[in-house]
Amino acid sequence: MLLWEAVASAALGLLAACAAARLFPLRFSLTPLLVLTGTGAGLTGGLVMYTILGGRHPAAVLPTALATAAALTSILARPPKKGRHARVRSA
Numbered sequence: 001m002l003l004w005e006a007v008a009s010a011a012l013g014l015l016a017a018c019a020a021a022r023l024f025p026l027r028f029s030l031t032p033l034l035v036l037t038g039t040g041a042g043l044t045g046g047l048v049m050y051t052i053l054g055g056r057h058p059a060a061v062l063p064t065a066l067a068t069a070a071a072l073t074s075i076l077a078r079p080p081k082k083g084r085h086a087r088v089r090s091a
Contacts, residue, residue, distance in 0.1 A: 005046055005058060009065035013042020016069040020077075027077045034076055041072035 017038025021030040028034055045068025049061045 002050065002055065005050060005061050006043060008062055009046025010039050010043040012062060012066045013038040013040065013045075013069035013073075016042065016066060017073050020070075020073050024077070027079070028073075034073065037076060038069045038073045042066065042069035045069060 014035065015038075017034050018030065020038070021028045021034060042065045046061050046065035048068075049064040053060060
């Protein structure tokens with residue numbers, strides 16, 4: 001039971017990282033750091049929730065893994081270089 005939840009948590013983290021890079025290309029670039037952060041965060045979030053709940057609630061493990069991956073992936077966001085939200089520098 002733990003193996004498939006660990007694989008699913010890592011896959012959700014990878015999905016979150018790829019979605020962030022695809023939806024916000026000015027803030028995220030698809031780098032190995034982003035991919036590894038999303039995958040590792042999903043795996044860590046899933047395993048922590050599995051440990052807390054003792055494996056009795058598998059429906060709570062995967063959303064927690066996704067939320068952890070999204071939260072830790074958002075740390076890697078950088079301001080866009082161009083676009084609607086670009087910072088205008090005054091002279």
